Amino acid sequence: MAESLLTIEHLTKRFGDALILDDLSLTVRQGEVVVVVGPSGCGKSTLLRCINALEPIQGGAIRLEGEAVEHKGKNLPELRQKIGMVFQSYELFPHLTVLDNILLAPMKVQKRGKEDVKREALEWLERVGLKEKAESYPRQLSGGQKQRVAIVRALCMHPEILLFDEVTAALDPEMVREVLDVMLDLAHQGRTMIIVTHEMQFARAVADRVIFIDDGKILEEATPDEFFEAPKTERAKKFLNMFEFHREAKQDDRK
Amino acid sequence: MPDLGLEVLFKGKNMARILGGLGVALQISLVSVCISIPLGILLGALMTWKNPVTKAILRLYLEIIRIMPQMVLLFLVYFGTTRAFGWDLSGEASAIIVFTLWGTAEMSDLVRGALISIPVHQYESSAALGLTKAQTYLYIIIPQTIRRLIPLSINLITRMIKTTSLILMIGVVEVLKVAQQIIEANRMASPNAAFGVYLTVLVLYFIACWPISMLAKYLEKRWR
Amino acid sequence: MGNPEKEGSVTDWAFIREYLPMYQEAAILTVRIGFLGIAISIVVGLLCSAAQYFKVPVLRAIVAVYVEFSRNTPLLVQLFFIYYGLPKIGIPTDAEMCGVIGLAFLGGSYMAEAFRSGLEAIEPIQMESSLSLGMTGAQAMRYVILPQAVSISVPAFMANVIFLLKETSVFSAISLMDLMFTAKDLIGLYYKTTESLFLLVVFYLLILLPISILGSLLERRLRYAGFGA
Numbered sequence: 001m002a003e004s005l006l007t008i009e010h011l012t013k014r015f016g017d018a019l020i021l022d023d024l025s026l027t028v029r030q031g032e033v034v035v036v037v038g039p040s041g042c043g044k045s046t047l048l049r050c051i052n053a054l055e056p057i058q059g060g061a062i063r064l065e066g067e068a069v070e071h072k073g074k075n076l077p078e079l080r081q082k083i084g085m086v087f088q089s090y091e092l093f094p095h096l097t098v099l100d101n102i103l104l105a106p107m108k109v110q111k112r113g114k115e116d117v118k119r120e121a122l123e124w125l126e127r128v129g130l131k132e133k134a135e136s137y138p139r140q141l142s143g144g145q146k147q148r149v150a151i152v153r154a155l156c157m158h159p160e161i162l163l164f165d166e167v168t169a170a171l172d173p174e175m176v177r178e179v180l181d182v183m184l185d186l187a188h189q190g191r192t193m194i195i196v197t198h199e200m201q202f203a204r205a206v207a208d209r210v211i212f213i214d215d216g217k218i219l220e221e222a223t224p225d226e227f228f229e230a231p232k233t234e235r236a237k238k239f240l241n242m243f244e245f246h247r248e249a250k251q252d253d254r255k
Numbered sequence: 256m257p258d259l260g261l262e263v264l265f266k267g268k269n270m271a272r273i274l275g276g277l278g279v280a281l282q283i284s285l286v287s288v289c290i291s292i293p294l295g296i297l298l299g300a301l302m303t304w305k306n307p308v309t310k311a312i313l314r315l316y317l318e319i320i321r322i323m324p325q326m327v328l329l330f331l332v333y334f335g336t337t338r339a340f341g342w343d344l345s346g347e348a349s350a351i352i353v354f355t356l357w358g359t360a361e362m363s364d365l366v367r368g369a370l371i372s373i374p375v376h377q378y379e380s381s382a383a384l385g386l387t388k389a390q391t392y393l394y395i396i397i398p399q400t401i402r403r404l405i406p407l408s409i410n411l412i413t414r415m416i417k418t419t420s421l422i423l424m425i426g427v428v429e430v431l432k433v434a435q436q437i438i439e440a441n442r443m444a445s446p447n448a449a450f451g452v453y454l455t456v457l458v459l460y461f462i463a464c465w466p467i468s469m470l471a472k473y474l475e476k477r478w479r
Numbered sequence: 480m481g482n483p484e485k486e487g488s489v490t491d492w493a494f495i496r497e498y499l500p501m502y503q504e505a506a507i508l509t510v511r512i513g514f515l516g517i518a519i520s521i522v523v524g525l526l527c528s529a530a531q532y533f534k535v536p537v538l539r540a541i542v543a544v545y546v547e548f549s550r551n552t553p554l555l556v557q558l559f560f561i562y563y564g565l566p567k568i569g570i571p572t573d574a575e576m577c578g579v580i581g582l583a584f585l586g587g588s589y590m591a592e593a594f595r596s597g598l599e600a601i602e603p604i605q606m607e608s609s610l611s612l613g614m615t616g617a618q619a620m621r622y623v624i625l626p627q628a629v630s631i632s633v634p635a636f637m638a639n640v641i642f643l644l645k646e647t648s649v650f651s652a653i654s655l656m657d658l659m660f661t662a663k664d665l666i667g668l669y670y671k672t673t674e675s676l677f678l679l680v681v682f683y684l685l686i687l688l689p690i691s692i693l694g695s696l697l698e699r700r701l702r703y704a705g706f707g708a
Contacts, residue, residue, distance in 0.1 A: 054607050081613035091608035095626050104622055105612035157612060260567060322641075322687050323680070326648035326659055331676055338672040413551065420553035424652060424659075431559060438563075450567035453560040457552050464551035 005030045005065060005192050006051070006161055012059030013043070013050055013216075020046045022216035023060070028161070031190045035197060035207035035224070039239055043216040044196045048163045051194070052085050064160070081109060084154030084162040088169050090146040092138040092153070098125070099134040102153045110157070117156060124152040128182050144175025148182055161192040168199060180206075200243050204228050212236045260447030264455060269437050273452075276430030277459050283347060283422065283429075284415040287354035291415075292408060294355070295362020302367040313363065320360040325418050328353045333425040346427035354415060361411055369403040370396075406475035413464040413471075420460070430456055494674045498665060505661040506682045512575060512655070513647045513686075516582025517640055523583060524590025531591070532598045542591065549588035555649045557581050562653040578650045582643055589639045597632030598624065630701040637694030644687060658682050 006028040013021035020043045028034050036044045049055045051062055056071040063069065069079050092101050102121040106112045125131045128148040138146055147167055154162060164183065168176040180202045187193060187206050197203055203210060203224065210227040212220040212235075219233050231237045264270050302313050320328070333349040336342070344352075373396055381391040423431045434456050438448045445451075527546065530538040549557075558581040565572055572580075601624050609619035651660035662679040666672050 049607075052611050054610065077610075077613045077615050080611055083611070085608070085611040087604060087608055089604065091604055093605070093609075093623050093627070095630065105609075105614060108618055108622060109613045153612070258567075322691055323683060324645035324648035327679060327683055330659070330662060330679065334666055334672050335676045417551075417553040420555040421649065423555065424649070424663075431556065434559075447567040450560075450564040453556065453564040457556050457560050460552045460556055461548060465547060468547070468551055 003030055004028065005032075006194075007063045008051070008060070009063075010060035011047075011050060011057060011062065013046055013055060014058050020216050021050065021057075024213075024216065024218055025060075026211065026218065028192060028194060031192055033187045033191075033193045033195065033206055033208045034211060035195045035203040035209070036211045036213060037197065037200070037203060037239070038213035042213045044213050045165050047213070048085070048165045048194065048196055051163060052080060052083050077109065081105075081157050082160040084157060084159030086147070086150050086154055086162070086164050086167050088166040090138070090143070090150045090170075092146055092149060094138050097135050097137055098130070098141070098149050101138070101149060102156050105153070106156050121152065121156055124155055125149075127185075128152060129178070142175060143171045144178045147171065147175075147179045151179075151182055151186075155186075161194065162186065164193065164195040164197070166196050166198065168197065200228070200240070212239070214239070258445075258447045259454075260445050260449065260451035261455075263437060263441045263445045263448040263452060266441070272433050272437065273430055273455065273459070276428065276433035277456075277463065279347075279427065280419040280422070280429045281416060281463065283350050283427075284354065284412070284419045287351055287358050288412050288415050290351075290355045291358025291362050291411070294359040296366050298359060298363035299366020299370065302363060303370050317360045317364060320357055325353060325357055326421050326424065328357065329421060329425050346422060346425045349425060350419065350422045350427060354418065357418075358411060358415060361414075362408065365404060365407045365411070366400075369400045369407070372403065373399055402478045406471040406478070409467055409471040409474070413467045416464055416467075417460065430459065490677070491671060491674050494669070494671050495678060498661075498675075498678065501661055501665075502658065502678045502682050505656055505658045506686060508575075508655065509644075509647050509650070509657045510686060512578040512582065512650065512657075513644045516579045516647075517586055517643050519579065519583035520586025520590045520639075520643065523587030524592075524594050527587060527591035528594035528598060531595050546588040546591055549585055550592075554581060554585045554646050555652055557584055558649065558653050574650075574653050574655045577653055578647070578655055582647065585646065586639065586643045589642065590636070593632050593635035593639055594628070596635065597628035597630075600631045601627050633701050634694075634698045637690070637697060641687060641690055641694065644690065648683075 004027045006026075008024060008026040011021050011024045012019070024043075024047070026034075036047065038044050046055060050057050051069065053062075053069050053071045053073065053076055061068060064079060064082060067075070067079060069083075070076070073079070092098075093104070096104065099118070099121060102125075103114065103117050106117040107114060122131060122134060125134055128151070130145060130148055130152075133141060133145060133149070138149070141149065150167075167183075168179050171179065176199065180199065183193070183195065184202075184206055195203070195206065205224075207224045210220075210222055210224050211218055212227065212231070212233070214235050220227060220231060220236050222232075227236070228240065231240055264273070298313055298316075301309055304310065323331075329349060332353050333344060333346060336349075337344050377395055377399070378391060381395045386394065419429070420431060422429055434452045438452050441448050527542045529535075530542045558577060561581050561584075562572055562574065562577040605623055605627070606616075606619050609623045610616070614622070647657065648659050650657045651663065654660070658679055662675045665675040669675075
């Protein structure tokens, strides 16, 4: 088994009095795809934000390749270069073209040469089907296109691990697939990824391991087949049932 | 502690005179605002009409009033029209005319902005619910417009009050003029009166404007 | 009233030609004080908006008080206080310096509000996404936040520039020989009301129209910051 890349030990996160993450521990191995599911407000997005040190934590430790990831830590910019993050709301920079969005951090942060990064960026854009959009501005793109650009932007920093925070939640249904396909492709390349999503079919297809979180705790940790076929806890069953219910309701409609 | 010249304020009726002077300025702004708001609403509504001639004329009026400093407008009315039409216009009357012209222009622009900021689908969804055009305006459009407008109109009042300080320059006896007179009359007894008295005027204007600004800010936040 | 028969209702072009240079000089004074005051306003505004945006303790409170005080008092009264009041407690001032300081005192708060609302219009998550790419806070400000904030501030900024240039019209109250002063002087001396006012309007238009047009051009060009779509 590959060695562990990211370790989270006894992570505790509070917003004021509210306990969001409760003594949560998790290890992600090199090349592993971990999908995190759970009801809204269970803390799964907060978990990703903590891993990228966008939130201060109240207890525990997060380590990437043994190095502590701390909010306001000294080496944070270096560490964050190794952690790619894609947000639900894309967060492209609206004043820059697609290409400049991608080039900005590699050039300014990693001081890489423009030609080198540009070649790489264009290769990636071609791979996700957006080469012709390189000179467009974000507002000229659809949601699905923006999200693919955001993924390329993260990839061009050569991260060790990629975090996806409900990246298809804001998309129109017909655009969800184009983004998920890119992620599936990345998974097949053996990239280490943590994916928070509500797309259960996708979760099952892409995951090496599924984590079910509720009330800030990991309630289940299983292979996708185990989790989706035979969830162990009541809460996980209930959670998965919600998706079933929707499907049945739709089938009823069609009758 | 240097002599700040504050004692002048407590001599005789000086404080009362200063407050009276502020009263003159406030009255002029109040009258101008009271005329500007209804006129501005009317013109602002007209500005959203499709008629290109009305639009052009109103736009021209707005731009002319806006580009000229109010001081210049005051001079044009106070000196210029007196000269051109041969009438005798008091400083107060000139001030009210100018501030009304200016206030109306500003108000009409605010009204126009508020009206066009109501999204089209508000009209459409009202129509879809079967509301008549009159009902749509009465229950849907006007209440939303008013919410956007009230904080801005309140702000216009503070701008008006600040602007009335200019009427000193066309010879109206308002708070600054009274202050000048008091300083002049006490130049021997209190040579430093200019500091205390002008500071007082500054603070008085602040006391007049600040609560109104705060109210506008509060309403803007609440109704956002 | 008056005796309009004497000069007739004909515009006196000779008078206009004669006093044109005087207006020119006055206009130069107006522009000089105006732009100097505005330049300092920008610096004051930048510092104040930075103090508020980064929530610098103490400084932020001082800025809040300054902004409220400056925005809720008339420039004319501020000038009277600076020009006539301050020397009484031993702070010497000359008229031109007063004009610049007064304008900067007023303009600083207006500029601060314009810059601050530009900065606050940028969602905090833009900063987070920059940080997540490994940028330092300073890099994120420089490459991501500021360019957007600046373009959002442009309309308010240009409106402030025009507003402040118009506000310079009160400088005559502290006996600066600006356009208003010149016009009033000539009206008082020669009763050439029409001509004096005509020149006054023309010179203000010469100063204000180009800036106003530049403002609307800039606004149109920089209107790209629309998210979504």
